Amino acid sequence: MKRIGIDVGGTNTDAALIVDGKVVKGVKTPTTEDVLGGVRTVLGLVLDGEGAAGLDGVMIGTTHFTNAVVQRRGLNKVSALRIGLPSGASLPPFVDWPKDLAGLVRGTVHMVRGGHEYDGRPLVPMDRDAIREAAGHISEAGVRSVAVSAVFSPLTNECEVEAAEILRRENPDLHVTLSSELGRIGLLERENVALLNACLQDLAHKTTRAFVDALRDSGIQAPLYLTQNDGTIMRAEVAEAFPVYCFASGPTNSMRGAAFLSGVEDGVVVDVGGTTSDIGYLKAGFPREANSTVEIGGVRTLFRMPDLLSIGLGGGTEIAADTQAIGPGSVGYRLTREALVFGGRQLTATDIAVAAGVADIGDRSKVAGLPKAMVEATLRRMREMIAEGMDRMKTEAGDLPLLAVGGGSFLIPDTVEGASEVVRVEHHAIANAVGAGIAQVSGEVDRILSGMGRDRALETAAAEARARAVASGAEERTLKTVEAEDLPLAYLSGDTLRVRVRVVGDIAANARRPERSVA
């Protein structure tokens, strides 16, 4: 069993070679602007003296898409088509988005008549002419990606599917994201997920291409996977259409990697990256799942995500020269050009740490002239941010171990208020690459079952989900049900339920080419 886990962060690209459950090698290199260069470099480093033979898979986790939304970079324009009038007119698509982000990505917005009732009847007949008209406006505006939402589409996606056909007929090159493929009941939140997915299409395509090219250039034949929010993997060609499923894969991987590397299964993981610190709560080796809506770059969403607190503090965080304000801007992957210790002109968190003597990076003499009082005060404020973040994620008053990981973890002091101990794990700087490398396989069933009662319907679906996970390469005895729910469909005869069950498990040692099942 030989796998490479890679994490492409905003600042660094890390890789871990994992053979039979052990990390045999870990490497780190700056992320390059084209992504490809960095991935190619780590693959070269990690395979040096090893060769690509016998590799079972390459698992890449990336925060690229999240960073793009948070920093409002690399996003393409998106049009919104909502099928649901006469309801919802006062709350149009983008209504609860931060104004700067909406201003950046909002293309055209269309609301047309249609959608369904909770019981499956049409709300009103769908206005196909209006959709054709919208398609015309979208083309005229030069927008190439559109998010389609419809009232009650998680129960019946007819309207969204037909609207997509109409849009594609009018404009075959249009990329269409359907809200029913991504989200749950809750029109606004589901529509927001679809809009975010749609505004990341160009970047997702470009990024996946870069990964594929990097593997090819490195002579790797093994399949490429992208890791998802829940710590499972998806074939890259499937993942490309759903960048939102990669949103939290970086932090998820780092938390699972930290647990794997330290053997500590319960605690708070603080992953200090280049741009942000992600703080998560680890229970039995897994991140706690967010119960409610999750905000991404200020956009309210509701889908499967780990419960995370992201604060704007990383190794590349910019410190304002005049006010000493910390962030939220970051030099990110340009750290090795722009930070003072690397001969640049931007004062960063890393410079403060070097000046204070808690890190030894770059050329120390370049920060020797910084006023001592300013350095100490700034370091103290950065540490307070971390302690407060940890406190906010705790469920109980008692102290818990703090697992310090990530390339910027030198910002975490050896004692933190509220932490029983600060655990610095081996390979901590590549914890997320390790987490990607140990990612699991899932099996999911989402279907309508009738005439068997609720318990049997759930059992039937669970058995099928397990079979799918095993077929995808999971070890049967490691399977756990992570999601099981049923939605009644009152409009169909008899006791008809829509049942959704999702199981995850470790990759079986003998699975050579696991594939993600598509429900």
Next chain:
Amino acid sequence: MRTIEPDEIDLLATGAWILGAGGGGNPYLAGLNLRTLYETGTRVSLIDPMELADDDAVALVSSMGAPLVGRERLSDPRFAVKPLVAMQKYLGREVRAVMSGEIGGTNALQPLMVAAVTGLPVVDADAMGRAFPETQMSSFAIDELPMLPLVLADIRDTELIIPRAESPKWMERIARKALTEMGSVAATCKAPRTGREVKDHAILHSTTKAIRIGRTVHEARRRHDDPIAALVEAEKGAVLFRGKVHDVSRRATEGFLRGTVRIEGLDGDRGASLELAFQNEFAAAWRDGEVQVTTPEIICVMDSVSGEAIGTEMIRYGQRVSVVVLPVPDFFLTQRALAATGPRAFGYDFDFRTVLAGRGQ
């Protein structure tokens, strides 16, 4: 009379959602509508019920239906006003103010949306002090005030006026049937109350109470204190159970969302399990098979960490939750009120029970 300040909209939404006892619909969307209107300069006034003249007419406006439907068919102020306009036309008279029939959930904000469009003030009162699934559970119905006429407006161009019915129960039955046809959500306007009736029979100052609850929770969060502990202390409630949601069963019948939730204990409750039954709102709780708390006491399920209330339509497997009991206004503990709102009114074969001390069981 005073202006409801912009920051109070979020507080009211949080407080009303907690008083919803798992039902009543999440006020987020109504709050979003109000914030959108407030951004354009609109302001809503809150009037103390004691400021009303005895012969003032006060319209009860609400949104009726299954909370789940409201998350898809989003609320709209222009739609909320429709039944009021129809009611005034039917009665041939204007009203002095609007009020909520139900302070729990999205209906706490419905009169604010109507007020924002019409300029009428909102009365600081309601008729439930929480959310209940049916109209006959309101203080006005229990005190046998005439409940008719009732106006229902559909999102399509359909309005229904029920001028007469044998009893509130019959009005509710007919309205429910129509509501189901309309897609389980409709905007309603109920028989206007006189100022005197409001003063004598309403649950007074409940808008202020909901804002206060919201402020308690928000301030605890800001101080990084436990918002649940702050809430039960300030409102004299209790934490009944802490655990993880293990199973949820739901069915949509006759315009209601009915079902059960099983929670496996964590922390001090490890090893025990709690079962909750709901009909839109949480109605009863059993710990290891023993009834602990029943309606009309306010049973809320809250996210153990954030203190965010979780509705019966959104509760799901794996959530870490705290089950909290808050006292219902004393009015509902009278024999007469318990007959309409106690467990037997929901079809259970046992009497009212609570874990809160000194509340006449």
